[in-house]
Amino acid sequence: MSQKHIHVTVDRLKRIAHIPEKAKRPADDGTCPRCETHYRGEEMVRNARVCTACGHHFPITARARLDHLADREEWRELWTELRASDPLQFVDLEPYPQRARKAETSTGLGEAVVVAELEIKGQPCVAAIMDFTFMGGSMGSVVGEKIARACERAIELGVPLVTVTSSGGARMQEGVLALMQMAKTVVAFEEMNDARLPVIVVLAHPTTGGVWASFAALGDVTYAEPGALIAFSGPRVIEQTTREKLPPDFGLAESQLHNGQIDDVVDRREMPDRVGKVLRIMHRPGLEPAAAFPFQLTQAGGDVVGKMAHGVAQTVTQLPKKIADKMSRGEARDAEESE
């Protein structure tokens, strides 16, 4: 039973068939909290859950976002069968398994991230979309695993990765293992760098904590939705620990653009076009993987503070094909030594 060959629509039908009644509705009606305009469900879907009057961005589920991003609303979800386990037998106000099960029933999702193959404006890519409604989009072992697999899948297919983040940070119920997911996702992103495939990160409201301090900050191109909170420590944490009075625009996408932390603030309705455009401009299919990617240290502003090639990257072109291949598999130094 290989999931690989199931047609898109079949997969989606199967998925929809098991989603509880509440989650099946395309979108709830909503009243804009900013300008109090009322919208019906189908209007919300049409506008990608953005208020047409004032531009307020309502929260959106991962699958609705995929529908919006994907050409012809076609996408194939991967690894729906991954579920959290409870390594610490964690109990806070309720046991972790119970919490996770509740989240599953209320959202119809297996975990806080949905990974899918799709095309965005004709550009094939792998997308990892986080969903804040599933336990605050927190990153536990499954989210880490799915992000890592998404990168590996993108490398296998030779396509870019597009990820939309919306997360409160690491999932505390998994303790220190959740912390390790930060390392795991960064490792996967480094593999993307070695494969020389573009990574587009879209920061949705909110992207904080361990997610912002790991893969979310490592995109080649980083966009954010208007009004999204982007911070390592949220305003509540800062006010509680340091009693610092924060400006009203603290951590908002617009101020992070000013701080030089992101490339642009992009309206959700324009996101497919923008992502498609940048992918179209950047992507070079069939680019040879880097032999030894130079250890390049860039700071937040993007200035190179230290750049070191090992003398390996430059020599690749002059070497026989066999060795160049070997080098591209990460055996650069050995190959050099053995010659």
Place this chain on the structure above:
Amino acid sequence: MKSAGGRFVRRIADRLQGAPEETSSSWDAVQTARHQDRPYPLDYISRLCTEFEELHGDRAFGDDPAIVCGVGRYHDEPVAFIGEQKGRDTQERTFRNFGMPSPEGYRKALRVMALAEKLDIPLVTLIDTPGAFPGAGAEQRGQGGAIARSIAAMVRIAVPTVAVIVGEGSSGGALAIGVADRVLMFSGSTYSVISPEGGAAILWRDAGKARLAAGAFRPTAATCYRFGIVDAVIPEPKGGAQRDHDEAARLLDQYLQRQFKELRALPNADRLRQRRERFRRLGAHREFAIGDPAAVASGRVDFATGGAQESPKQISGDPAQNGR
């Protein structure tokens, strides 16, 4: 082997390999890890190295005293050090911002990592922080990105690296310099996703429930070893590292030497690949058979038991499965 002799031998063997003895409770561990007399990175460095030169500044904005960096002579070899330094008295604590690094600190660390790579000298990081500094200024200067880039550089750096948790290792602030070929941990130290107070404030909505949170997070060396997060647990002198800095440094030296010997024996490419694989593997999840409707169904699977559908495949923290 059930005989007393067998147990004794196993205990000695465990101790040599750094398997922890499960003795202290989570809250005790938190207290020990935060003890104000505990040796801090500079205390260890001064005992490990015959000579040490501290380096300052990130060359972009400022110098962060919460992170100390430099190069030292260790067993007649150059070694680069990065440590998170708390202060011992009130004045020093304020100066060092209670060991909570700012983005400048992580960028200074990046600088030293680049230096280590350039000169091909091994890197030792010493972790002791309640977390990265939460503040508007730090956010403005890119706290999240600084941590992320520090992790990425640690993944990539082409020299042998060893990270040691010497005190409190909390949140991304600790992990930023914690992605190494080998991760060691003192038996009295803690390693956790968040400080107990922070976790209590979020999960119990009451920072006063820190003790309860510590019990739930179980940030002890034993837990970390069981999950395969640390490779070895360094025993502490009787009563804790705070009682005898010299002895603690001697034990650290012993473990570091052993790790470096192993790491030096590995070809560079193998070591780098193993480092990535090590962190790629960490986590605990359940995976159902592909195409199993139970996986697609929401909340249909008994979570606690996993039900019959649960496949045996589980990536867990079992050290045996992690190849150690």
